[in-house]
Amino acid sequence: MIVLKIEHCPLSRVPQDQRLSLLCVAVVHMGMLTALDQFMLGAVLGNSMTLIDAFIAVFIGSLIFGVVTFGLGFAGMREGLSGSLLARWCGFGRIGSVLIGFIVAVSLLGWFGIQNAIFAKSLNFASGNKLGFGWAAAISGTLLTTLVAFGFKALRFTARIAVPLFILLVAYISTIVLSGKAGQPLHEVINLPHSGETLSMSAGITIVVGGAIVASLMTPDLTRYTKSGKHVFGITLLTIIAGEFVINGLAILIAKALNTADVVTIMSQAAGGAGLLVVVFSTLRVNDLNLYSSSLGIINAVEGIAGKKLRYPPTTVVIGVLGTVLSILGILNKLSK
Template sequence: MKEAVMEKEKSKAEVNALTPVPTDERKGWIAMAFVQAGICVCVPSFLEGAILAEAMPVWPAIISGTLGYVIVVVVMSILGMMGCDLGVPSCTLTRATFGDKGGRYIVSVLFAINLIGWFGIQNGLCGEAFTNFMSEYVGISIPLVASNVLWGLIMLLTAVYGVSALEKLDYVSIPLLMIIMTMGTVMAIKVNGLTGMGSEVTQTMSFLGGVGLSFNFYAVGTITAADITRFQRTRKDTIKSVVWGVFPMGVITLVLGVLLTKIAGNYDISMVLIDVGLPVAGVVALILATWTTNSTNAYSSGLDIVMIFKIPDNRRREVTVVAGLIGIVLGAFGILDHVEGFLSFLSFLVCPIGGVMMADYWIVGKGKAENWHPVEGFNKIGVLSWALAAVIAYLCKIEYLGIVVGLVIYLILERFVPSLSRGAEKKVEA
């Protein structure tokens, strides 16, 4: 009896990683919109608003940041529909564009490093906030490493159970976060007034720079959109979940980051709540905001590691645990604090991947699932297009430029040397 119960609980956890999601396991757009919204609400999203608020006047900051999210939504919808069509995650999709080995040794490695790194960094912020809260307001001293491990494991557990667990978490956390964020903003205005809104700012960032900054904060999540949208039933559902999940919460956190920086001198909603005398609400806000985002980081990194090492597909849960533990350990001991700049640099390498994938699927493959063909080894046209686009984007210091450049270069090169993804030659089993 006990074994039957354990097996039933085990079966609730999502198992497979790279194989297509069956039709009966696909979800409605509202459920996935909550998951998408949960990814957007995190401390870095508030930080984005703060950076813009300190670099330009209020309205240009808000408008440029909002346009950045428009780009995010457009690119996510295009890449997300690919995942919906085929029912597979981003790393699997790249087996056509970059070849089986290119998808494993280039794309999946870049995705995994980035996702594990940010999981560890955000988990470290959460653990530090919890330790400080318990010490100052409860009188209990908890070692920072213990806090990091505790919350890292909790966030990791959600990722291990899969998208259904993320969905349940976000159904609860998103409404609660909306209430807490609204309360914090009202209290900040009550305590500090609106005098800071009129303060003059010496513009140190261009309008287009603000657009780029907004996109860059969500670059990896944009390019790996299919990790979540593969659970959608239709292309229409994919677009609706992205638009209603990403755009509102992205813009709300952006605007709050701008307003709180101007009003309270602090972009972090959790710290603002603590400053106005609501420490419990503050720490709850930070934990929930980190949890909803970080679980997805761990979940997606698990998919990429399965791809890199050709681990049996039904070992997704175990691999996710390993990926999360690596992030926890690196973050707990401060190792990731020294590589945060490197992780940001990876955006220059990640963005062109999306452009090349879009060109291959939507233009060369005419947007038809039956024209998607994974190929053996490296798809040289895809790899070369990615490399050239990454170099150009880096030289121009515009990460999202890599998407457009990658798309254009691939289409040009593909006219002279047709990609193996066009046909069945040298294709491998999907």
């Protein structure tokens, strides 16, 4: 039944009798910020700001993110519509929503390809370079596309596995580093100066907000399945606590303890094989949402331009294959540079 919900609602309201519990949606939404890119962001702050300044930047940035995310999420819950459809009916009109949906879809498609390349490199490394990057990228892209084609049920399935494991792995790395086994103990880290190029407070806040704003834009795609404004508030709060305060906060401390913002160095020094698992689960968690929201954006854009209503599963497969091919060819890595 849940599989059918997504396929039947890409261009319509989610009925009240098909709404889900707070926890079901929250664990998926939390996955957007409990990810490697959020860990990288925290590492940059920790290596470029004092500890107090870094946490102030995270706090202020989280407030801004929270206000924007709750507002968009509440609209998605109230109307039961995805972000691109909200744009159509809330002032941008058909053409405006087509442009917004297309831009977001292309952006997320690009990120899908880039994240798939990261996943493929990890998979190839785990195989002892026996697979080769091309085959590894094809396998990871195909696996993820197949999962996401099943809709919200697949998002919930991967979230229930990947989100807790990612948090546990980061906690494990933090315990090793902050206990002094792979870095400096916590009581020494608190007073350490930063070693990287200094970031101003405004720059730090901008990095925090900029690193999470795409999650805000994707929020209506998920909160349209929630039952009330209280649920949206709870989802937003849980995501901020898990992503901004826990993941970001630990990354800030670890970066200071190891005196680096290089995540690869952090993972290799602190956790070895566990670090590889962090990369795998993080990429899996973020990329399914990239593909999901990209598919919704394309469906809205095509319907707005041609009046043709595409079905969700085939659209997801086509977009997933395209992103996988681009990552294999290395085109997206060149664009990201």
